[in-house]
Amino acid sequence: MAAHQHRASQLSAVDLGKAYGSFHALRDLNLTIRAGEFVTLLGPSGSGKTTFLMSLAGFTDPTSGRIEEDGVDITHRPADKRNFGMVFQGYALFPHLSVADNVAFPLKVRKVPSADIAKRVDEMVKRVGLAGHAHKRPDGLSGGQQQRVALARALVFDPAVLLLDEPFSALDKSLREGLQTELKRVHRETGTTFVFVTHDQSEALALSDQIAIFDHGRLMQIGSPREVYLRPSSRFVAEFLGRINLVPITDCAFSTGRATGRHGEAAISAPIAEGARQGHHLVLAVRPEHLRVGEPGAGDNALAGTISDKVYNGAEMNLQVVLPTGQRIVLSVPDRSEAAALPIGSEVTVCWPVDGGYILADDE
Ligand SMILES: Nc1ncnc2c1ncn2[C@@H]1O[C@H](COP(=O)(O)OP(=O)(O)O)[C@@H](O)[C@H]1O
Ligand SMILES: [Mg+2]
Incomplete structure (x- = not known):
């Protein structure tokens, strides 16, 4: 029928x-x-x-x-x-x-x-x-x-x-x-x-x-x-959809589809959101699960810092890392990984591929 x-x-x-x-x-x-x-x-x-x-x-x-x-x-x-x-x-x-x-x-x-x-x-x-x-x-x-x-x-x-x-x-x-x-x-x-x-x-x-x-x-x-x-x-959308790190970026130079700026002493590159303009307040948005600790690969972004807290949630370990600027960032790593075992106070390098982050207008 x-x-x-x-x-x-x-x-x-x-x-x-x-x-x-x-x-x-x-x-x-x-x-x-x-x-x-x-x-x-x-x-x-x-x-x-x-x-x-x-x-x-x-x-x-x-x-x-x-x-x-x-x-x-x-x-x-x-x-x-x-x-x-x-x-x-x-x-x-x-x-x-x-x-x-x-x-x-x-x-x-x-x-x-x-x-x-x-x-x-x-x-x-x-x-x-x-x-x-x-x-x-x-x-x-x-x-x-x-x-x-x-x-x-x-x-x-x-x-x-x-x-x-x-x-x-x-x-x-x-x-x-x-x-x-x-x-x-x-x-x-x-x-x-x-x-x-x-x-x-x-x-x-x-x-x-x-x-x-x-x-x-x-x-x-x-x-x-x-x-x-x-x-x-x-x-607003970045924060509403789940945990995300928002890291202020200064001295941002735009090239096609990508920008390179600084957070403290570190150079950071990332794709650019529509609506983000050179000369305005900008933030790097990067989700905790897209960060890792260890040696940066070729072309990776890297930020040196110190582990300041650790929270276990069953599926993963959340590490809080404090940067020399005072900025805190959170990354989640698999439980039982080497990174998850690092004690509070460890000096680490947080790294991620350039495409893992994103530069947004700071609309706050
Ligand atoms: N009949 C109404 N008179 C006055 N304000 C209303 C009326 N219906 C909804 N609003 C207001 O409109 C806004 C949006 O409501 P609503 O669409 O129900 O939101 P949501 O479903 O996203 O929670 C709210 O601030 C609500 O108080
Ligand atoms: Mg409703």
């Missing part, structure tokens, strides 16, 4: 804004979510993620700009005319209906013939891993199972877009990781456009094709997990 022939939409925000009086919850948002992609909206609490998702859903009316679905303006189209699926944190299931009847609900509303309903509900209940639970009421299910029912109900009518707002944030870590894996599989199998909101950077890195990072109602950067993690365009 060709009834499951799938359509996934592309969504665009064009100069989109949402103001509450003089407060701007969203500002000048320009962003395209390509058909079939898994796009995550990531940012701190209050950064405008839910406001944007609700605008896509049709529950919030933007005050400027527009939203397009496959090039068609849908900014003021009512929510029930958008055919988008939705999963929210604690989005209530019908407590008096079984799992199967909860999942069947959107199909009944759409007047799908009952023989088709039974087949599609059965398929969808299996797809989210709830075979054998179809007859149960929601209160007989765990929190994770309830979110799977919500997911099945949101996907059963083959929406062109699935919107998810922090669907796992109430669940504990191990359960959340299990559901993340399931969600990726469901995304692959359905081919639907997924727009997923989280404030958890590791969840965003693990799940997404593209991550859109928000702060104070503005889009700070959009890119693949590797692009935003390895090539953040601002200090």
Whole structure:
């Protein structure tokens, strides 16, 4: 049966804004979510993620700009005319209906013939891993199972877009990781456009094709997990995505795509972020796992310092090294490595390949 022939939409925000009086919850948002992609909206609490998702859903009316679905303006189209699926944190299931009847609900509303309903509900209940639970009421299910029912109900009518707002944030870590894996599989199998909101950077890195990072109602950067993690365009994005060293660099000379400057007495070279300008305040951004201690290879950057602290976290050893300038840098090395065994007070050389770091504008 060709009834499951799938359509996934592309969504665009064009100069989109949402103001509450003089407060701007969203500002000048320009962003395209390509058909079939898994796009995550990531940012701190209050950064405008839910406001944007609700605008896509049709529950919030933007005050400027527009939203397009496959090039068609849908900014003021009512929510029930958008055919988008939705999963929210604690989005209530019908407590008096079984799992199967909860999942069947959107199909009944759409007047799908009952023989088709039974087949599609059965398929969808299996797809989210709830075979054998179809007859149960929601209160007989765990929190994770309830979110799977919500997911099945949101996907059963083959929406062109699935919107998810922090669907796992109430669940504990191990359960959340299990559901993340399931969600990726469901995304692959359905081919639907997924727009997923989280404030958890590791969840965003693990799940997404593209991550859109928000702060104070503005889009700070959009890119693949590797692009935003390895090539953040601002200090905010660099720090939001995980631990990072930010080392002031002076006397920076730019050549094509690369700059060479100084930290204290040491010369440092690195690729340059878009927006970093010669003569402005600049910082070297380098992640702890990209540094090592030992002899620098040809062309490596090197900084001499003294180990000032060590913190073991199970997977690795974190070494804090203090430089002659007083700057502290953190590097993580494999536990049981020679470096991990060095005592506090050891004189070391911290080194890394030129491409392992990145020079950013210091926007603080
Ligand atoms: N109905 C509203 N009236 C006034 N301010 C609102 C309203 N809804 C959201 N806001 C404000 O807009 C900002 C962004 O909110 P939201 O989009 O919910 O952020 P996030 O989902 O990233 O945590 C917050 O400062 C919030 O207080
Ligand atoms: Mg929110």
